[in-house]
Amino acid sequence: SVVIAVAVSVLVLLAVLAVFADWIAPYDPLRQNLIEAMQGPSAAHWLGTDDLGRDVLSRLIHGCRIAVIAAAEATTIAIVLGVPLGLFIGYRGGWWDWVVMRMVEAIVSIPGIMVAIVIIAILGTGLHRAMIALGILFSTSFLRLARGVVLAEREEVYVRSARVVGASDGRILLRHIFPNIAPPLIVQITLTVGAVLLAEAGLSFVGLGVQPPHASWGTMLNTAAAYMDLNWFLAIPPGLAIIVTVLSVNLLGDVIRDSVGRGIAVEGKPETPAARFETATAPAIAADDPVRLRTDDEVLRVEGLEVTVGGGVPVITDLSFGIAKGETLGLVGESGSGKTMTGLAILGLMATGIRITHGSIRLNGRELRSLSPGQLEKVRGNEVAMVFQD
Secondary structure, eight states, X not given: OHHHHHHHHHHHHHHHHHHSHHHHOSSOTTOOOGGGTTOOSXXXXXXOBOTTOOBHHHHHHHHHHHHXXXXXXXXXXXXXXXXXXXXXXXXXOHHHHHHHHHHHXXXXXXXXXXXXXXXXXXXXXXXXXXXXXXXXXXXXXXXXXXXXXXXXXXXXXXXXXXXXXXXXXXHXXXXXXXXXXXXXXXXXXXXXXXXXXXXXXXHHHTTSSSOTTSOOHHHHHHHHHHTTTTOGGGGHHHHHHHHHHHHHHHHHHHHHHHHTTOOOOOOOOTTSGGGGGXXXXXOOOOTTXXXXXXXXXXXXXXXXXXXXXXXXXXXXXXXXXXXXXXXXXXXXXXXXXXXXXHHHHHHTOOOTTEXXXXXXXXXXXXXXXXXXXHHHHHHBTTTBOOOOOO
């Protein structure tokens, strides 16, 4: 959608400015000129100057570099600390799990900014020390995420089978369980990046993050707050930069969250195993077949539906039926025959690795497979819904 395209464009621009700040910035962000202090936007200084005559645009561009470094550093520390420990305690359980989780609960029971301030008081001020503090703080989210996935997966049949064949605990965690944490981990990373950007700006604002005279969005807001009566515009550029960047990251995270676990509708390729079930034309409709016979008041029409899993192994092949207004249709079959999968395919809620390779799904005359994720989201719950047996 347009919103997502704008969000991605903002993040790409942020990365470009961070990498090439020295060449893009029109002035040295540290160069002072007291004669030009507190000027508004002009041809020479597009965003004006601050209390020391430094160019606001140049400082804003160099602040992009600080934002990228802060987000990357704190998020990496959080992942490195939280994910392995979460995998370990979730798999081993026992007193390891009890001790670590009591420590995590103690940390999360205190406001996050207070925990960060205490860690910074121990380590000292500065960008890298502040990011270490934020990394430790946000590692609890990754730890609980990894632990939750392991607790759900460690008793599955495939894990027990791996133990039976002699696989080591490390191999089971890395080769079998860890791939299941990848989708929610990606979502958590985007959420953490947005939170880190806000936290870094807040710590720099109160003097615990980036130290003057270096440029960061938080220090620029600190300066703007001191001179709000003289030049209110000083707060606008860094404030907008923080809002737009965090909003873009969160929008990207929402898209990833909505798309994780969904199947992708693609056309089956001839070389796939499912190709042998495809036909060049739509399945013929027998006049004496009441299930396939079209009617004028038809609400839902599924035609030649084929769903595959993995490398193309079919789980539903050549499924066709129609439901007219006021009708009730029952799908009868043994467990695993594809009843639930049919409903998920209609709603577009299939898990990763499962995809529709052939067929048509028409609801009230509209082809659902041709809808975008946003359009399909509006259809679900309003025009069609599914009540799960759980």
